[in-house]
Amino acid sequence: xxxxxxxxxxxxxxxxxxxxxxxxxxxxxxxxxxxxxxxxxxxxxxxxxxxxxxxxxxxxxxxxxxxxxxxxxxxxxxxxxxxxxxxxxxxxxxxxxxxxxxxxxxxxxxxxxxxxxxxxxxxxxxxxxxxxxxxxxxxxxxxxxxxxxxxxxxxxxxxxxxxxxxxxxxxxxxxxxxxxxxxxxxxxxxxxxxxxxxxxxxxxxxxxxxxxxxxxxxxxxxxxxxxxxxxxxxxxxxxxxxxxxxxxxxxxxxxxxxxxxxxxxxxxxxxxxxxxxxxxxxxxxxxxxxxxxxxxxxxxxxxxxxxxxxxxxxxxxxxxxxxxxxxxxxxxxxxxxxxxxxxxxxxxxxxxxxxxxxxxxxxxxxxxxxxxxxxxxxxxxxxxxxxxxxxxxxxxxxxxxxxxxxxxxxxxxxxxxxxxxxxxxxxxxxxxxxxxxxxxxxxxxxxxxxxxxxxxxxxxxxxxxxxxxxxxxxxxxxxxxxxxxxxxxxxxxxxxxxxxxxxxxxxxxxxxxxxxxxxx
Amino acid sequence: xxxxxxxxxxxxxxxxxxxxxxxxxxxxxxxxxxxxxxxxxxxxxxxxxxxxxxxxxxxxxxxxxxxxxxxxxxxxxxxxxxxxxxxxxxxxxxxxxxxxxxxxxxxxxxxxxxxxxxxxxxxxxxxxxxxxxxxxxxxxxxxxxxxxxxxxxxxxxxxxxxxxxxxxxxxxxxxxxxxxxxxxxxxxxxxxxxxxxxxxxxxxxxxxxxxxxxxxxxxxxxxxxxxxxxxxxxxxxxxxxxxxxxxxxxxxxxxxxxxxxxxxxxxxxxxxxxxxxxxxxxxxx
Numbered sequence: 001x002x003x004x005x006x007x008x009x010x011x012x013x014x015x016x017x018x019x020x021x022x023x024x025x026x027x028x029x030x031x032x033x034x035x036x037x038x039x040x041x042x043x044x045x046x047x048x049x050x051x052x053x054x055x056x057x058x059x060x061x062x063x064x065x066x067x068x069x070x071x072x073x074x075x076x077x078x079x080x081x082x083x084x085x086x087x088x089x090x091x092x093x094x095x096x097x098x099x100x101x102x103x104x105x106x107x108x109x110x111x112x113x114x115x116x117x118x119x120x121x122x123x124x125x126x127x128x129x130x131x132x133x134x135x136x137x138x139x140x141x142x143x144x145x146x147x148x149x150x151x152x153x154x155x156x157x158x159x160x161x162x163x164x165x166x167x168x169x170x171x172x173x174x175x176x177x178x179x180x181x182x183x184x185x186x187x188x189x190x191x192x193x194x195x196x197x198x199x200x201x202x203x204x205x206x207x208x209x210x211x212x213x214x215x216x217x218x219x220x221x222x223x224x225x226x227x228x229x230x231x232x233x234x235x236x237x238x239x240x241x242x243x244x245x246x247x248x249x250x251x252x253x254x255x256x257x258x259x260x261x262x263x264x265x266x267x268x269x270x271x272x273x274x275x276x277x278x279x280x281x282x283x284x285x286x287x288x289x290x291x292x293x294x295x296x297x298x299x300x301x302x303x304x305x306x307x308x309x310x311x312x313x314x315x316x317x318x319x320x321x322x323x324x325x326x327x328x329x330x331x332x333x334x335x336x337x338x339x340x341x342x343x344x345x346x347x348x349x350x351x352x353x354x355x356x357x358x359x360x361x362x363x364x365x366x367x368x369x370x371x372x373x374x375x376x377x378x379x380x381x382x383x384x385x386x387x388x389x390x391x392x393x394x395x396x397x398x399x400x401x402x403x404x405x406x407x408x409x410x411x412x413x414x415x416x417x418x419x420x421x422x423x424x425x426x427x428x429x430x431x432x433x434x435x436x437x438x439x440x441x442x443x444x445x446x447x448x449x450x451x452x453x454x455x456x457x458x459x460x461x462x463x464x465x466x467x468x469x470x471x472x473x474x475x476x477x478x479x480x481x482x483x484x485x486x487x488x489x490x491x492x493x494x495x496x497x498x499x500x501x502x503x504x505x506x507x508x509x510x511x512x513x514x515x516x517x518x519x520x
Numbered sequence: 521x522x523x524x525x526x527x528x529x530x531x532x533x534x535x536x537x538x539x540x541x542x543x544x545x546x547x548x549x550x551x552x553x554x555x556x557x558x559x560x561x562x563x564x565x566x567x568x569x570x571x572x573x574x575x576x577x578x579x580x581x582x583x584x585x586x587x588x589x590x591x592x593x594x595x596x597x598x599x600x601x602x603x604x605x606x607x608x609x610x611x612x613x614x615x616x617x618x619x620x621x622x623x624x625x626x627x628x629x630x631x632x633x634x635x636x637x638x639x640x641x642x643x644x645x646x647x648x649x650x651x652x653x654x655x656x657x658x659x660x661x662x663x664x665x666x667x668x669x670x671x672x673x674x675x676x677x678x679x680x681x682x683x684x685x686x687x688x689x690x691x692x693x694x695x696x697x698x699x700x701x702x703x704x705x706x707x708x709x710x711x712x713x714x715x716x717x718x719x720x721x722x723x724x725x726x727x728x729x730x731x732x733x734x735x736x737x738x739x740x741x742x743x744x745x746x747x748x749x750x751x752x753x754x755x756x757x758x759x760x761x762x763x764x765x766x767x768x769x770x771x772x773x774x775x776x777x778x779x780x781x782x783x784x785x786x787x788x789x790x791x792x793x794x795x796x797x798x799x800x801x802x803x804x805x
Contacts, residue, residue: 412606415576418594420623420673430619434610513609513653 013505016040069484074491077484085304087237094244095299098251106245113238120231127228130221142213149206156199163192244299253294261287303465309492312466315383316455316500319390320448326391327398327447328440332428334399335406335436352396356454360389360461382464389458394451401443405436438512445504452497467493522549523709524573524677529582531568542568544735545582548728550677555703555710557720558738559768560730561776566713567603569730570681573711574598586676596624599675603682605666607654613641614650617669624673640672643702660691664698671706680712684719693752696722700749717768721761722750727768732775739775742768 002025009017019035022028051071058068069077097105167188174181246252264287268280303311334341364385371377371384409432417427459468471489474482526548532541542565550556560566571577572584575594584591591598607616617637621628628636641647644664654662663683670678683699684692696719703710703723714720720727727742746760755761 410606412602412604413608415594415600415602416606416608418576419574419596419598419600420620421595422623426623431608434608437610513655 011506011509013502013509063483066480066483069487073484074487077481078488078491080481081305081485081488085306088301088304091241091244092299092301094241095248095250097245097249102245102249102251106242109238109241109245113235113242116231116235116238120228120235123224123228123231127221127224130218130224134216134218134221138214138216141216142210145206145210145213149203149210152206153203156203160192160196160199163195167192250294250297254291257287257291257294261291303469305467305470305488305492308466308470309496311383312455312459312468313496313500315387315459315464315466316390316448316451318383319387319455320394320444320451322387323391323395323447323451324398324444327395327443328402331399331402331440331443332406332433332436334403336428336432341403341407348396348399351392354393356389356393356457357461359392360385360458363388363392364462380464382462386455386458386462386464386466386468389462390451390455393454394447397446397450398440398443401439401446402436405439405443406432408439409435434513438508441504441508441511445501445508448500448504449497452493452500456493523552523554523587524548524550524711525585526573527583527585529572529579529584531572531577531579541735543572543579544737546736546738547582548738550709550711552709553707555712555723555725557712557714557724557727558730559714559717559720559727559772560736561732561772562715564730564732565734565736566715566730567681570600570679570713573677573679574600576600596620596673597676599670599673599678601663601666601670601678601680601683603686605654605659605662607662607665607669609654612651612653613646613657613665614638616654616665617641617672620669621672637672640668643671643705644668644698658691659687660695663687663695667699667702671702675708677709677711680710682713682715685715692719697752699723704748717765717772721746721765721768722752722755729768729772729775732778739771 002021005021006018009015009021016039019032019039023032023036055070055072058070061068094102094105167185170188171185174185261284264280264284268277268284271277271280301307330344334344364381367381367385367388371381374381413431413435417431422430455466456468456471458464459466460472461468463469463472467489471486474485474489526546528545528547530541530544530546532539534540546569548556548558558566558569568577572579573591575584575591575598578592586598594600608619611619614637617640618633621633621637625633625636638647638650641650644667646661646664646668649657649661654665657665663686667683684695687695700723712720712723717727721744724744727744729739729742730736731739742764744764746755746758746764
């Protein structure tokens with residue numbers, strides 16, 4: 001049992017948790033605790049230090065889009081993204097609910113609204129109170145400052161006026177052609193100018209102080225405000241749900257239309273006279289059409305972030321498979337034939353370093369040439385272009401590794417094949433490919449990592465729904481939350497990339513026969 | 521005519537001009553079901569000889585004939601046991617042998633093939649390790665698998681390229697006995713390459729020394745007339761064994777000396793420099 005778990009951890013590349021399992025099994029506890037402290041404790045401490053540094057540094061850098069978000073803000077942004085996703089899903093479900101389930105949901109929603117409304121009202125009252133108090137406080141603080149400011153300006157103005165007048169008076173008496181006297185006067189004027197500048201600067205600084213007083217934040221009020229906002233948002237969401245459970249509900253709409261249809265059919269049955277009958281028939285058909293349309297309709301769910309993640313993962317796999325389907329056969333051919341290797345090496349070397357940013361527009365135009373109407377196409381051209389770009393950028397490591405693996409089959413294994421007189425295909429499938437498999441999978445693992453990095457850029461450019469598009473939308477919409485949401489993306493992209501890499505490690509380990517150790 | 525015959529075979533490597541001749545005018549003839557051991561120093565072209573005998577390498581001149589027909593390409597009738605086993609690491613013991621059996625006896629039914637493979641696993645006493653991968657086996661066990669794989673092809677000639685030289689002494693002794701047992705059980709023509717004279721004397725009917733390379737050739741043979749079964753425990757005191765062994769060793773070492781004498785000394789002349797002992801001066805200072 002223990003060894004099975006240890007083996008599984010080993011295959012999954014999670015040897016980090018090895019000492020935990022051993023500790024639970026009671027194997028040499030001091031040694032295991034030491035290992036746990038080293039391999040789990042130290043990384044956790046590092047992460048905490050990282051969060052600490054981040055928390056300290058972030059508020060100290062203010063940008064046009066607000067302060068750099070702290071971990072707490074990022075966390076709440078992530079929560080916001082998730083809540084939005086859950087709520088949209090709930091609305092989509094509500095739209096399709098019918099019968100008792102709909103009734104039950106309706107009751108629940110109404111109960112919740114009844115519960116929330118007083119809370120929201122109370123929060124509103126409290127917020128208004130606090131707001132008023134805060135305003136009063138700020139005014140109280142700012143009023144003397146304002147006075148002071150006015151005073152300051154007045155004194156400065158008066159002083160300057162007086163000085164100027166004195167200087168003019170002095171100038172009146174300046175002897176002509178007395179260079180020394182005139183120079184002295186010039187210096188006085190310069191000093192006067194300097195003083196004026198200094199006064200202006202002092203006023204500006206003072207004004208900034210007053211402005212700072214006005215923008216003072218009151219944590220208590222902010223807390224109440226965010227609480228109130230939360231209530232308001234939920235109430236808004238609940239009222240939308242209410243709509244989808246009542247007036248906009250699919251089953252209710254269909255029921256309504258059906259009653260109308262019955263009436264129309266009755267009219268049609270009893271209609272007399274050519275014109276009237278024809279008109280009634282047309283009405284019935286139109287109604288039937290309307291019913292079909294409603295029952296086919298779906299709640300138009302927006303692309304929430306979790307769905308975009310899923311879409312991105314799907315896209316990277318599509319691209320990865322296209323790339324693999326090209327790279328592995330080509331690599332085998334290159335590995336087997338030195339002529340092909342020589343022929344393709346320059347092309348590989350030439351195309352390998354090309355950036356996805358260059359590939360994407362080209363691919364986009366070519367794909368666009370094949371798909372004239374994006375709405376009717378089975379796959380969206382933006383999705384396909386992103387996938388092909390991923391394929392183009394990620395196939396190189398697989399190609400090179402496959403060629404290398406196939407070309408470097410051990411000579412003894414080749415001799416075995418010769419002694420057994422294996423044919424071309426059994427030689428390929430029984431000797432060459434199995435022995436190249438570990439290298440091929442090492443290549444695939446690098447390819448998937450490259451593909452994932454490329455994909456985000458490709459999506460950003462092609463506006464294919466996915467993580468890249470999310471980042472781009474956030475960058476462009478510029479709300480107070482976007483900065484934090486982009487930070488969420490950083491962690492999501494990292495986590496998904498890590499997960500993909502782990503999957504590839506498991507695959508790689510399962511095909512490697514020499515028990516090669518895996519990289520971190 | 522002999523079963524396996526090698527007539528005046530020469531082979532060399534390298535480009536024209538700086539060509540190294542590995543074997544020159546080597547001749548050998550092996551009777552059916554005879555056990556021949558070829559002994560030689562390392563680097564004397566033993567592995568080249570194996571490649572020639574199994575058709576993996578074509579000679580530059582001369583001819584190798586099996587039952588009168590020239591050998592031109594490798595095949596399952598010329599079984600070879602490699603020095604480093606060359607098992608396929610992704611296949612189990614069973615899988616490795618089955619691959620060979622499937623290729624050599626394609627007409628076998630599934631049950632027949634299974635029985636065939638298992639018979640050879642049993643022959644090398646590896647039934648308990650049947651589903652293990654080569655990486656999970658010891659060196660001796662791997663060499664047994666390699667042997668079983670080659671035997672399962674039922675070759676007309678079995679050529680072994682230093683099959684036991686990578687093993688430790690105890691495993692080696694063990695496998696030598698095993699080899700004799702298997703050969704007695706399943707008689708066929710065997711050419712074994714080895715660097716161990718004792719091993720050769722213990723196993724073979726005839727021992728052929730390979731002279732020093734380059735341009736090595738096969739010297740005249742020594743017949744081993746010791747009664748079979750030969751018991752390794754009493755063999756050491758057997759005067760006939762001692763005599764034969766000493767003869768061969770003498771022959772080989774003499775050859776080695778001769779080769780060294782012949783070799784032109786290409787080493788740089790070293791200046792005559794002696795370290796100076798400063799410790800005494802230091803002490804006096």
